[in-house]
Amino acid sequence: MPTNSSGKPPNVLCQSDFSDITLPALNPVPGMISASEQRFLFHMTRDFCADRGAVVEVGTWLGKSTTALAAGLAARNARQKLHCYDRYCWKAFHSEIADLDLRPGDDFQPAFERFLAPYRDRMRVTKTDLSEIVWKGGPIELLVLDAPKKASTLRNTLEIFGPALIPGITKIVFQDYLYFPSYELAACLARLPSLDRTTVVLDGMSVAFDVVAPVANIDSDDGLWRPESWTAHEIHIAWRQILEPLEPSARVLLAAGLPWHLYDAGHVAEAVKLMHDTAWVPSQHEQFARLAKSRIYTDYRPLFQAVGLTSAWDHELRARWRAGRRWLSQLFTSRSRSQRAA
Ligand SMILES: C[S@@+](CC[C@H](N)C(=O)[O-])C[C@H]1O[C@@H](n2cnc3c(N)ncnc32)[C@H](O)[C@@H]1O
Structure with missing residues (x-):
């Protein structure tokens, strides 16, 4: 069988906008994912998951993605819980996307919990930095990641959850995989033999991988994590x-x-x-x-x-540089004039 650069056999890639999936009426939540990504997440928890482990989401923000995941669990009347992690610390740019009474540094977990109120009994919410997560919840069936965007945080995430990822069962969704400034995700994952890219969500940025081998010894290829x-x-x-x-x-x-x-x-x-x-x-x-x-x-x-x-910054710099040059040449001209006069 032919293999690619990581030695993985090429797989069949599903690329879809999941327009055949009909979402139930969801609480409108401000968010950073597209309608096709919401449909995909709902589809994952309703149709793919089967109570074979926990559903974990890292990077919920106000819960647009979480709502879709929770609605899928509710539609199936699932037993499995949805574990949500985020540092819930408001950033200045968040106010450009959601008009809430929050300032940089504010804790937005209460706002998240208000949006997710209909599903509260299905969820476990933890306010923490990703690097501080300690996972003791057993096997994970679905891991949805919207916080790690760099090689270092991706490695950290896989170290934390790796032992709970079950080959042949677990799927991992990487939101922002297709956002090119987060290219380190795509680069590192291409060289990680235990994960196989299986789904591309069109009209969105998410890509899902199957866990095909134990996610252990991820440190053995050190170059992988230093793209x-x-x-x-x-x-x-x-x-x-x-x-x-x-x-x-x-x-x-x-x-x-x-x-x-x-x-x-x-x-x-x-x-x-x-x-x-x-x-x-x-x-x-x-x-x-x-x-x-x-x-x-x-x-x-x-x-x-x-x-x-x-950028505007370059124009500003150039304008200042030109102004400085003008000032120097005026200074030089007036000096040589006064020397000649003397
Ligand atoms: C792009 S937003 C998530 C958008 C969300 N999935 C949605 O549907 O709108 C990324 C989230 O990850 C969180 N985050 C980023 N880095 C983190 C870290 N190191 N630890 C914990 N949370 C983090 C941010 O607080 C933010 O809420």
Whole structure:
């Protein structure tokens, strides 16, 4: 059987927007996931889960994803509990998405619990940082992750929950897998032999994996967890395997992960050339333009500049530099005039 770079046999990938799944009437909750992702999560707890372990979610925010998971459990009258973890600490940008009376630093667990009130008896909620989680709840049937976005936090998450993940049973959903600034998820998972990518949620950012072997000894391949140390060759092999099987609409979302990865691994000229030479589609340009207004811009300035994007900050710097040059030349001219007069 042919294998890919991690030695895994290629699998059949389901790519769907799950429009055949009808959601029941759900409490409207502000959130960061799409309608197709809500349908997928509901489908997972109603139709895939079968009380073979716990359902665990890390990164609930106000509970848009949690509501879908809980509704699926309720629809099946499941016995299994939904364990929710989040640090429930309000950030300034959260107010751009949800108009609640909360300020940066506030505890938003009470707001989360109000939104989830109809399902309260099905849930166990823990306010904690991901790194502090101690899992003692036995086997996990479904693990939904929307907090780890980097190699280090992904590794930490798998160390915490690894022993409870059951090969042949557990599924793991990675929200933001297709969001290219979180490319470290896709890169590391491509090299992890115990997980197999099986579902891509179209019109969303989520991708699900099956656990196919014990998630143990994840430390044995140390390079795996340091994607910034990969050679350009290793990066290209991984990204071919990541991108090629994806439907075009999903590939468009994740494709810039390759130049981002090359850049972080120090292959700067290649990353810049790739950004410059690629025929990005309008939706990708729009995403780059949005990101150029955020803090990400300063970390990846040459990549943004390669697609013709400068930020307000660059304009400000350039204006200050020009003003400084004008001031110096005026100073110089007035000095030489006064020297000549003397
Ligand atoms: C993208 S939001 C989740 C969105 C949510 N799933 C929805 O449906 O709208 C990410 C959440 O992860 C939480 N989070 C991020 N890093 C965390 C960490 N290290 N420990 C605990 N929670 C974390 C944040 O507080 C936030 O609520």
